[in-house]
Amino acid sequence: MEKLVIHGGRPLHGHVRVSSAKNAVLPIIVATLLPSTPASIIDAPNLDDVSTICSVLESLGVKVTKEDNVLTFDASMLDKTEASYELMSKMRASFLIMGPLLAKMGHAKIALPGGCMIGSRPIDLHLKAFEAMGAEINVGNGFVEGYAPHGLKGTTIYLDFPSVGATENILMAAATAEGRTIIENAAEEPEIVDLVTFLNSMGANIKGAGTNIIRVEGVKELQGISHTVIPDRIEAGTFMIGAAMVGGDVVIDNVLTEHLKPLLAKLNEAGVKVIKDIDSVRVISDGHIRSTDIKTLPYPGFPTDLQAQFMALMTIGNGISKITETVFENRFMHVGELQRMGASIQVEGRCAIVQGVPFLNGAFVRATDLRAGAALTIAGLAAHGETEVGELHHIDRGYDHLVEKLQGLGADIVRVDRD
Template sequence: MERGHQDDFDRQDRIEVRANGPLEGAVAIGGAKNSVLKLMAACLLTEGTFVIRNVPDIHDVAVMADVLRAMGVSVSRVGDALTIERPEAIIPEAPYALTEQLRASTAVLGPLLAGIGHARVALPGGDDFGPRPIDMHIAGLEAIGCRFEISGGDVHAAADNLVGNSVLLEYPSVGATENVMMAAVRAKGTTVIDNAAREPEIADLAGFLNHMGGHVIGAGTSTITVDGVEELRPVEYTVVSDRIEAATFMAALGVATGEITLVGARLDHMAILCRKLGEMGVRTSSDPDGVWAMCSGRLRSADVSTLPYPGLPTDCKPLLVAMLSVAEGVGIVTENLFSGRFRYVDELVRMGADIRTEGHHAVIRGVDRLSGAPVRASDIRAGAALVVAGLAADGITVVSDPHHIDRGYEDFAGKLSALGADVCHERPGD
């Protein structure tokens, strides 16, 4: 490598990982990224001052805050609490410069249509693991009286009168379920969403809307009923804990061994995941502070298939692939939700993993140890999985582009280090 290129690499933002273990102690699990972004969007439904607590200090929250600020909404943070002040008059537009960074920015469509009656939202970006079109969002909102036109990369939407209706989703899309819920809460009459997403974050949003004075029942089941109301009010609310962050630390425990407590985590939100982890050798149980987990030996292989909640979440798949890379035996992983979400596998193979992919399937033959190597994060969970893999690799694993990890994890390296892992996030200028 030429000296100039080496200097550029030395100045890169990166995470360095060395194998270490066992992990011990307690780690605080923050509020769910996939919930708080939607709660922030829901604040557009009515004017006033909201306070949302247990908010992780992560990049995606900062971007969503900027989306709201671009509309004229005030957003400030003190500790883990966001204060969001929505004035009477706002600009119902989300510019591409922001939406390209955050796929969840589409969540502003429903509340803008319900609260203002029109919206212009640039088509979003986000993680790079295949297309996730918003067709179902549009179809669901059209069913209750919204009109759409897509031109110039923007979604132009209007709603003169929202009227409750039956909405059947072709697939239990989380985003479509949330957008329809947020719009239907201000519609005239009753909206019934069938084949709705069942994730805990859906139930959290329903709780937020109900605290505002909405009437949403059935969240967490495949049928959600929303009775429209004429008025909503601003509220204070605490975000549910992040089950994917909890899963990440359990994955780290699996490859490094040890015993940890996941403070604030909820076992009932991870039942099938914990059952699968149990097959692999990670013991879990409820604890007064959250969830207790222990792993005392080498992991065992298992077969894994991603499915909509309550099935194994696709966000956990990269973590499970990293675990299976050093497990005893052969495991088969099937991705049923998104295409292109095996792009991190090449990075694990660089570390010595024995993985073969074909279409939606990956066959992983566990090896005794991985080897440290320079690797690159391609999205939030892939980046976290590479850090986890580094805990079972000889030598030094250097993960570049860790800004992806910062999108979804608050002080990931610091939390792992506090449990005894040898992980360091080096930033330019540190």
């Protein structure tokens, strides 16, 4: 077991480059199950979640190769429709293989998914959609099994909630289904748009990505292509919040600022100077923060994946802020850890009231989930004294070379073995 050891109080300066988006690359990797010829992803991020989803595909018979910075997937020898429980239980995104397997093989047996324990995140939206497309679904003994021996049929599907995962799973199932599929109340995230760009480049016929109604005309076959994934807006946002909290002058490269409008607005409210460029953003801060309220919402609202990091920022605000979480019901597990560092936070249901304090103090804390780990790391960078962050496997799931990138900005942070 490893931990981060951070000596806080050092402003950040310099340039940092954002990696490809975790939340985009995972469904795109899964979509490589569909084409009849190999597909490649350029500059895939070095993440535990990427390794896990590659192992899932390999367990199904997909040939996965890595050369330099290119991952290639050849699904021409796909011969299995059941993934191992051990692999599937590691992360939630693995459930996305169900749509492509039903579409291509007519069968899928999948262990109920794992991942960060930040809420129930039920899969019933996925299953209702597959049933509407003609699949027979059975749930029991920790598995979901689907049958579509005669193929999937296009239909109109209304999502009760604009679920990103359900939208992605349906898109992959519908790409080669017979007829037209219409997804109403679809998720609008940039990661959805990137998946559709990938599918359409392979020959799919999908319109409306980025809106709440997506139309899919099923095609007979897809052909593999090479694709470069969009930048990770959550990683970019984490560095922006970190620079604001610690103070300094940081340029974050490989950023699409149009994907981060709510964060930019809130940082401006908090008194942080943010300068946008074509594919970068510069954050200048003296570490003096105005308390600011946020409310998480599906895209294009404030992202739930930046809530923990923004709460860390608000712990040193000069007033009272209100953080409202509407997406996941159990996404305040980082509160107790921030309190160990001297933060004044009171949770009332889905709201957290944060009374800013002059400074945080270093402490031993543990990452309770992926984004909580990032929040505690940037809190440690701003705190007085030494902070140790444990449970790093959460951070490794979603941040590519985080320590090295922060060191490049002048942070005093190292990764060491636990005592």
